[in-house]
Amino acid sequence: MSLKFDHYAVMGNPIAHSKSPMIHTAFAKQTGQNIQYDALLVNNFTEAVSEFKKNGGKGLNITVPFKQQAWELVDIRSKRAEKAGAVNTIYFDQQGHLIGENTDGIGLVRDLTINHKAKIAQQRVLILGAGGAVRGVLEPILAAAPAQCVIANRTVAKAEQLAQLFDHKIIASSYEGLKNHSFDLIINGTSASLQGALPPLADGLLAEGAWCYDMMYAKTATLFMQWAQQQGAIKVLDGLGMLVEQAAESFYLWRGVKPDTQPVIKQLQS
Structure with a gap:
């Protein structure tokens, strides 16, 4: 007797580096779910989604460079996805509609507050960058x-656009304008530190007891993480936990089961 597997996948270009198949396979094993999860290299995104659905696929994760295109393609967007301007999770309802969600922000907040017991409430938070990755986690x-x-x-106008989008609950600033201000939590939402660059950050931005979090991750400490250590941050974290937590939220949306993220994070760190 052969088991019937429900088919899920991550679509992107490039995609070979993706850890999503390993993460979701681990979640499925842990929770006893019969799923097959693949990494699909895609050129024509709309066509690929249509083909996946036609072949009985159940749900998708979307990564670079298709998150904005996914946002435009879906029939229904969650409130989070609507504000994020990007979709990283798709599932299909009983009528065949494409439902779009963004789990990046919830993954970041859970990693900080649950895995690391960080405090966000009543803290002064600085976010570096105003691109799609940052917009995706703001809500x-x-x-x-x-x-x-x-x-x-660097371009203050982009930060100001986000401030307007989120009803001015955000203050837009240049890097120069940060001088003489200090923060309890600094989140790097730029990919610059992976390319060996950093925004022009002044000394003294970290308040006493400040934490720093890089949404990117690499095998060794990113340039931003190195800067944070030199500036005296008491806790310096990368985005690996965010990756696993956002995947867990996708898995829950698809399967109705919440996996334990801790063993999977440990597996990826080893």
């Missing part, structure tokens, strides 16, 4: 009720 960060949320970007 859950603001829902955690920081005392202040500042977005710094």
